[in-house]
Amino acid sequence: MSEFDLIEKYFNWRNLNSNNLGVGDDCALISIDTHQQIATSVDTLIEGVHFPKGTSASDIAHKALAVNLSDLAAMGATPKYFTLALTLPEFDESWLQDFSSTLRVLANQYQIVLVGGDTTKGVLSMTLNVSGTINQGKALLRSAAQAGDRIFVSNRIGDAALAWRQIQQKLTPSDQLLQRFNRPDPRVALGQALVGVANACIDISDGLEQDLGHILKRSNVGARIDLSQLPLGQEVQSYIQKTQDWCVALAGGDDYELCFSVAPENLKKLTKIEKNLKIKLKEIGVITQNQGIEKVGDFDKKCSSYQHF
Numbered sequence: 001m002s003e004f005d006l007i008e009k010y011f012n013w014r015n016l017n018s019n020n021l022g023v024g025d026d027c028a029l030i031s032i033d034t035h036q037q038i039a040t041s042v043d044t045l046i047e048g049v050h051f052p053k054g055t056s057a058s059d060i061a062h063k064a065l066a067v068n069l070s071d072l073a074a075m076g077a078t079p080k081y082f083t084l085a086l087t088l089p090e091f092d093e094s095w096l097q098d099f100s101s102t103l104r105v106l107a108n109q110y111q112i113v114l115v116g117g118d119t120t121k122g123v124l125s126m127t128l129n130v131s132g133t134i135n136q137g138k139a140l141l142r143s144a145a146q147a148g149d150r151i152f153v154s155n156r157i158g159d160a161a162l163a164w165r166q167i168q169q170k171l172t173p174s175d176q177l178l179q180r181f182n183r184p185d186p187r188v189a190l191g192q193a194l195v196g197v198a199n200a201c202i203d204i205s206d207g208l209e210q211d212l213g214h215i216l217k218r219s220n221v222g223a224r225i226d227l228s229q230l231p232l233g234q235e236v237q238s239y240i241q242k243t244q245d246w247c248v249a250l251a252g253g254d255d256y257e258l259c260f261s262v263a264p265e266n267l268k269k270l271t272k273i274e275k276n277l278k279i280k281l282k283e284i285g286v287i288t289q290n291q292g293i294e295k296v297g298d299f300d301k302k303c304s305s306y307q308h309f
Contacts, residue, residue, distance in 0.1 A: 010100040032133065039139060040131045041071035047124040051182070052167055057098035059182035060126070065106050067205065068130040069186035070256040074203040076140040076195040077132030079110045079188060084117035085127040110188055138195050140260070145200035145219035149261035149287040152270070154187055155280055157208055158236035161252020177235060184256035193273045194260055201260040207251035209293060210305030212259055216293065225285030227297030244299070251303035261287050 032038060045064050047053055065082070072079050084103075088096075107114060112130065159180035163173040173181070187203075194201060200215045208230075216223055230249050232240070240246055262270060274281050288294070 010096050035136055036133045037136055037139065038131055039072055039075045039077035039134050040129065041068060042127060042129040043068050043071070044125060044127040055182065057095045058102040061099045061102040062106055062183045064126050064128055065103055065112075065130075066184045066186045067256060068128045069106075069110055069112070069188055070184065070203040070205065072130055072132040073186050073188045073191035074140060074201050074258060075132070075134060076138065076191045076201070077134040078192065079112035079130065079132045081113050081115045082107070082128055082130040083115060086117065086119050087122045087125045088119065089122065089124055110186070134195075140191065140194060140198055140201035141218075142200055142202055142215045143218040145215050145221050145261040145287050146263065147221055147287050147289045149199055149263055150267060150283050151212070151223060151225060151259065151261050151285040151287060152281050152283050153204070153208065153231055153259050154190055154257040154282075155185075156231040156233050156236075156282075157204060157255045157257055158230075158249035158252055159233050160184065160254035160256075161207075161248045162236050162239055164252070164254065165248065174235060176233070181254060184254070186256060187258045187279075189277055190258055190273070190279060193277060194258070197266050197269045197273070198260040198262050201258055204255040204257050204259050205253055207253040207303070207305035208255075208259060209250045209303055210253075213293065215259070215261065216287075216291070219287075222288040222290040222292050222294070223285055224288050224294040224296060227295055227299055229282060229284045231280065231282040231284075245301075246297075246299045247301065247303035250295075251305040253305060 043064075045051060045060070045067070047055075051060055051063060068082065069079055103114075112132075159177050163177035163181035166173045166177070167181075191201065200219055202211045202215055204211050212223060212225075227246055230246075232249055236249060239248060270281050273279075285296075
């Protein structure tokens with residue numbers, strides 16, 4: 001099967017708005033309202049780095065799109081379009097069918113349209129570029145946190161990092177931990193609901209401490225977080241109780257939850273958001289004028305968040 005036949009069979013879904021031009025031409029053509037901004041982000045996932053060798057095509061497809069959708073969520077954007085550059089070690093029709101089917105299901109769920117990309121032969125990897133829209137001047141940024149803001153985290157953190165740690169130790173994670181590692185839920189609806197409510201926002205991809213640090217640096221503020229208030233699942237709690245190693249929650253990464261700051265006068269609005277979206281939002285600390293992160297709790301070890309180099 002040729003490259004072009006592969007694209008035609010698995011990725012030319014023909015579900016575009018008639019005002020746009022997608023798969024099959026040299027470039028995608030996308031119309032946009034003049035009162036909106038385009039939010040765009042790109043991420044690469046590589047076998048052995050972002051997912052273990054032997055991970056199912058279905059899990060890879062889900063994670064590849066979900067982590068990119070999470071970037072749009074952190075800005076409060078509405079997903080619109082994405083491109084896919086897929087590198088395969090060999091042609092495997094069964095693998096491609098599973099990958100394509102799952103990718104399409106998730107894309108349909110979040111109403112984001114595949115408009116183009118590329119295929120090549122090599123080490124298994126994929127690069128996705130996602131685009132979304134947000135009203136002019138309404139995007140959630142990392143640079144708008146204010147002293148006195150309360151710091152929140154959605155759902156819970158640490159599960160994916162614990163799963164990855166167990167995989168590296170040749171252990172078998174529970175189904176729940178694997179689900180959190182392989183199939184993160186991008187918080188798109190939450191990001192959209194936080195527009196006009198949160199001051200600053202980021203998705204937790206490389207670890208809470210490092211990603212919160214990006215907000216603090218861009219906003220020129222500091223933070224005080226209470227370790228006892230971190231939203232943790234039972235397995236992560238048990239692990240920390242046994243090891244006293246908070247780094248799995250502070251620096252593990254791969255959570256793809258949202259960390260955001262909210263001014264005190266907007267706190268009541270979060271209750272409504274929690275109820276409407278059926279999601280837990282946990283207050284973990286406060287933005288301060290001092291630089292850096294102060295951790296309240298019996299743990300003073302320096303954690304190392306994920307670094308590519």
